[in-house]
Amino acid sequence: xxxxxxVVKKAGQPTKYKEEYNELAxxxxxxxxxxxxQLAVILKVSKATITxxxxxxxxxxxxIKRGKDIYDCxxxxxxxxxxxxxxxxxxxxxEVSEVDGxxxxxxxxxKKHVAPDVTAxxxxxxxxxxxxxxxxxxxxxxxxxxxxxxxDIMKGFGEAIQGKFVDKPG
Numbered sequence: 001x002x003x004x005x006x007v008v009k010k011a012g013q014p015t016k017y018k019e020e021y022n023e024l025a026x027x028x029x030x031x032x033x034x035x036x037x038q039l040a041v042i043l044k045v046s047k048a049t050i051t052x053x054x055x056x057x058x059x060x061x062x063x064i065k066r067g068k069d070i071y072d073c074x075x076x077x078x079x080x081x082x083x084x085x086x087x088x089x090x091x092x093x094x095e096v097s098e099v100d101g102x103x104x105x106x107x108x109x110x111k112k113h114v115a116p117d118v119t120a121x122x123x124x125x126x127x128x129x130x131x132x133x134x135x136x137x138x139x140x141x142x143x144x145x146x147x148x149x150x151x152d153i154m155k156g157f158g159e160a161i162q163g164k165f166v167d168k169p170g
Contacts, residue, residue, distance in 0.1 A: 016045060017053050022063040029067025033075065039064070084124045086116035 021043065028034050028042055036054075040047045054061040091110045096103055125133040 015053075015056075016049070017057060017060070019059075021053070022057075022059050025060060026063040026067040029064050030070045031067075033068055033071035080120055080124055083114075083117050084120035086114055088113050 024043070025039060028039060032038070034042065036050045037047050040050045043050070054064065089112055091112055093108050093110060095106045095108060097106055098104075122133070122135075126135060
């Protein structure tokens with residue numbers, strides 16, 4: 001049973017919260033991925049009320065989170081994977097042509113292909129296998145590559161920390 005965290009009664013109107021809102025919020029978020037504002041409109045309360053309910057009723061917050069997680073998994077993740085792998089689709093167009101003074105509409109179905117998106121691939125891999133696909137840049141203090149002037153960079157950094165600017169910005 002959902003209970004308020006605070007035992008102390010607050011001044012003001014009694015809450016409109018009902019325990020059945022947990023399941024309702026879950027269903028709404030699962031099917032639509034509703035934001036707090038959209039949820040407030042559906043439940044006929046203000047956004048602040050939704051925020052308060054999330055603080056005061058842990059089961060309500062958990063229901064919203066579970067619903068949104070299911071929505072994200074079933075829609076957004078599938079869309080990202082589809083974009084990462086590339087996909088085919090059919091596009092229907094209507095062309096108007098004139099033959100012997102008679103205008104005709106010709107409906108054409110064209111098969112198209114969307115190539116895989118490298119950024120979507122990288123995002124997918126980073127989230128699925130964090131250890132293998134970290135987006136981390138390592139600095140090699142021994143030099144090489146872009147780190148040829150490592151000593152000069154560190155010297156300048158040290159002087160900047162000590163406030164010894166050679167050329168102060170004008």
